[in-house]
Amino acid sequence: MIPLDWYLRVSAMLFLIGLLGVLQRRNMIIILMSVELMLNAVNLSLVAFSRFPPNLEGLSYASDPASGQVLVFFVMAVAAAEVAVGLSIIVALFRVRETVLVDRITSMRD
Amino acid sequence: MIGDLTPEQLLFFALTALMLISGISMINSRHPVYSAVWMVLSMFAVAGQFVLLDSYFLGVIQVLVYAGAIMVLFLFIIMLLNVDLDGSYQPTPSLLAGVLLVVTTVALVVGLVGPISDMQTESGASYFPLPSQAIDVPAKITLARLADSLFYKHWFSFEAVSMLLLAAILGVTVLSKRRLE
Numbered sequence: 571m572i573p574l575d576w577y578l579r580v581s582a583m584l585f586l587i588g589l590l591g592v593l594q595r596r597n598m599i600i601i602l603m604s605v606e607l608m609l610n611a612v613n614l615s616l617v618a619f620s621r622f623p624p625n626l627e628g629l630s631y632a633s634d635p636a637s638g639q640v641l642v643f644f645v646m647a648v649a650a651a652e653v654a655v656g657l658s659i660i661v662a663l664f665r666v667r668e669t670v671l672v673d674r675i676t677s678m679r680d
Numbered sequence: 681m682i683g684d685l686t687p688e689q690l691l692f693f694a695l696t697a698l699m700l701i702s703g704i705s706m707i708n709s710r711h712p713v714y715s716a717v718w719m720v721l722s723m724f725a726v727a728g729q730f731v732l733l734d735s736y737f738l739g740v741i742q743v744l745v746y747a748g749a750i751m752v753l754f755l756f757i758i759m760l761l762n763v764d765l766d767g768s769y770q771p772t773p774s775l776l777a778g779v780l781l782v783v784t785t786v787a788l789v790v791g792l793v794g795p796i797s798d799m800q801t802e803s804g805a806s807y808f809p810l811p812s813q814a815i816d817v818p819a820k821i822t823l824a825r826l827a828d829s830l831f832y833k834h835w836f837s838f839e840a841v842s843m844l845l846l847a848a849i850l851g852v853t854v855l856s857k858r859r860l861e
Contacts, residue, residue: 572692577733579788580696584703584726586784590777591707599712599758603719606750607703610726613742620821621733636821636829640837642738643830646745647841651848653750657757658855664761665858 577618585611596671598660602653609649613642692732699725712763716754723747737823 588611591604620638660670667675685693699722706718723746730739830838 571686572689572732576692577729580699580729582784582788583700586781587700587703587707590781591703593777593780594707597712597763599754599761599763600707600715603715603754604707606746607706607719607722610723610746613738614726614729617730617733617735617738621735634829634833636826637834639735639738639821639826640830640834642735643741643826644834644837644841646741647845650745650750651845653753655848655851655855657753658852661757661761662855670761670763 574618574622578615581611581615581618583611584608584614596673598663598670598672599657601672602656602660606649606653609645613645616642616645688732692729695725695728695732698722699729712758713755716751716758719754720747720751723751734820737826 585608588604588607591607592601595601595604616638620635620642623635663675664670669675702718702722702725706715706722709715709718723742727739727742727747730736730742
């Protein structure tokens with residue numbers, strides 16, 4: 571059996587990798603992909619939590635054990651919408667600036 | 681030591697290794713197309729983890745939506761913009777990134793995450809028991825129960841997300857119009 575905390579550690583490591591990608595890379599498309607990787611890590615931990623329903627002795631089991639998976643479903647839908655809009659912003663920006671590197675888009679800097 | 685792992689644990693470690701290695705390769709590739717392909721591999725590994733957690737529906741949806749739609753969209757845009765080798769990218773992590781990596785890895789290994797699953801109720805039973813020990817709660821979440829939960833308990837969020845998708849479609853349409861200036 572695989573205990574819950576193994577999944578949580580793995581999810582945290584994947585989240586960290588995504589975070590490093592956002593911090594390290596200058597290419598906007600790769601930054602967006604790293605954000606997606608972070609969302610995947612969160613999905614993994616949500617599914618892991620939904621697989622191990624808490625043992626609420628004496629309390630009525632009021633919460634719905636499938637809610638974790640429903641939330642994963644919503645996170646995927648929202649991630650898809652976010653990627654579509656993010657990529658269209660990147661394309662619009664590319665039309666004006668001819669670059670996908672964040673360093674070159676400095677018009678709001680001093 | 682490898683011998684006394686159950687097949688399930690072996691599969692877990694294999695999928696984890698695949699997931700993390702493709703993630704690291706994704707953020708360290710010079711060419712964006714390579715990054716996208718490593719990302720697809722990572723998505724498949726995550727889908728495998730979902731299946732290992734008995735959520736087959738979410739595993740399939742992960743492949744369909746993430747690997748099959750989102751990554752395809754990424755590849756379209758990379759090809760459209762003709763993004764070339766990121767020649768200026770040196771795969772040496774910055775100091776901040778290095779510090780974050782070391783601190784978090786140490787924290788994970790030392791087990792700051794662990795105490796969550798060691799939480800205990802008053803009588804000493806584990807708060808997050810392994811599914812075989814769960815009392816009185818059917819641990820398997822079937823598609824029927826997932827659909828019940830989605831359409832009965834969470835109907836409002838469902839409608840809100842569909843509004844969000846509509847807004848996203850409209851936003852993309854507006855953003856992609858060529859400005860006539």
